[in-house]
Amino acid sequence: MTVKRGFQSIGLLLFFCGLAAFTACQKREKPEEGGVSTDHKGIILGFSQIGAESAWRTCNTRSVQEAAEEAGIQLLFSNAEQKQENQIKAIRSFIAYQVDVIAFVPIVSAGWGNVLREAKEAGIPVLVTDRKIDIQDESLYAGFIGTDSVQEGRAAAEFLLKKFETLPPGGPVRIVELSGTVHSSAATGRAQGFREVLKSHPRFEIIYSESGDFMRSKGLELMRSVLQTFTQIDVIFSHNDGMTLGVLDAMKEKNLKPGTDIIIVTVDAEQAAIDALKRGEINCVIECNPKQGPGIMELARKLAKGEPIPRQIHVEEEVFYEWDDLSGLPPRGY
Numbered sequence: 242m243t244v245k246r247g248f249q250s251i252g253l254l255l256f257f258c259g260l261a262a263f264t265a266c267q268k269r270e271k272p273e274e275g276g277v278s279t280d281h282k283g284i285i286l287g288f289s290q291i292g293a294e295s296a297w298r299t300c301n302t303r304s305v306q307e308a309a310e311e312a313g314i315q316l317l318f319s320n321a322e323q324k325q326e327n328q329i330k331a332i333r334s335f336i337a338y339q340v341d342v343i344a345f346v347p348i349v350s351a352g353w354g355n356v357l358r359e360a361k362e363a364g365i366p367v368l369v370t371d372r373k374i375d376i377q378d379e380s381l382y383a384g385f386i387g388t389d390s391v392q393e394g395r396a397a398a399e400f401l402l403k404k405f406e407t408l409p410p411g412g413p414v415r416i417v418e419l420s421g422t423v424h425s426s427a428a429t430g431r432a433q434g435f436r437e438v439l440k441s442h443p444r445f446e447i448i449y450s451e452s453g454d455f456m457r458s459k460g461l462e463l464m465r466s467v468l469q470t471f472t473q474i475d476v477i478f479s480h481n482d483g484m485t486l487g488v489l490d491a492m493k494e495k496n497l498k499p500g501t502d503i504i505i506v507t508v509d510a511e512q513a514a515i516d517a518l519k520r521g522e523i524n525c526v527i528e529c530n531p532k533q534g535p536g537i538m539e540l541a542r543k544l545a546k547g548e549p550i551p552r553q554i555h556v557e558e559e560v561f562y563e564w565d566d567l568s569g570l571p572p573r574g575y
């Protein structure tokens with residue numbers, strides 16, 4: 242792992258050195274104001290991606306890269322390897338190179354004011370994608386396209402209300418929550434929406450909540466520990482399928498039947514989770530759509546031409562329930 246991480250860091254270093262050297266020897270000559278052509282040719286988009294923590298993220302990256310190719314937009318792509326400071330460095334490199342538009346997935350919601358102010362001073366519009374940011378000066382970014390995490394959390398809770406209506410009345414419903422990356426809008430939004438719905442149903446009790454950072458390995462570790470600690474768990478609410486797959490592994494180690502012994506609700510709708518839903522090992526899968534590339538490119542084109550864009554676009558998402566007929570569902574692609 243050290244070797245791999247070492248290579249990754251060297252790769253990142255080479256990326257920034259290369260970009261810095263390229264920038265130093267030649268700032269890009271931007272056409273005169275408004276001179277960007279309208280058919281995407283010549284548009285350069287700097288994109289800062291979080292990393293590759295889940296199958297969802299990998300699909301999100303593929304969607305951005307393929308959509309840029311399709312649109313004829315030149316993509317400067319940076320993988321931050323889960324570090325906000327690498328995202329800030331990459332955005333600064335995009336500014337130095339004078340890209341036409343900057344887009345990024347904010348790994349956490351806070352800490353973006355300074356670098357976005359630098360982008361604004363450089364006259365480069367910024368598009369926030371997938372996750373949201375908390376910022377006082379909303380003028381520092383042009384708009385947002387991504388997932389509605391609060392609604393995803395609400396949908397998870399609404400499923401539980403429906404599910405337990407079908408079961409004989411009983412005692413408290415004890416819920417363990419595996420949350421995503423701390424301070425990310427995806428995690429805070431899902432937690433908020435989930436609690437918003439359940440707060441008027443006191444039977445449902447969140448007995449434990451811990452971050453598994455959207456990673457399968459941490460989901461496995463967390464669930465092993467939870468099964469050691471709690472003798473009675475009725476529900477697992479996991480903020481992403483990656484962690485949920487770890488939960489299933491941990492339950493099977495103990496010969497427990499996920500989806501029966503413990504109700505499982507998860508978010509993303511990657512293929513492996515849909516397959517587990519069909520097997521009855523998961524009870525509800527809430528879609529979080531990673532295929533945001535085409536929408537990002539359309540907005541980047543408008544921004545490059547100086548056109549206004551909507552402040553917020555939530556991508557289409559649906560919910561898959563254990564009682565649905567999923568036989569016609571096309572492959573998920575992630």
Ligand code: GYE
Pocket residue numbers: 294295296297298371372388427455480481482483508509529
């Ligand atoms: O749910 C998870 C990924 O930001 C909404 O990040 C995204 C989340 C997604 O790692 O799988």
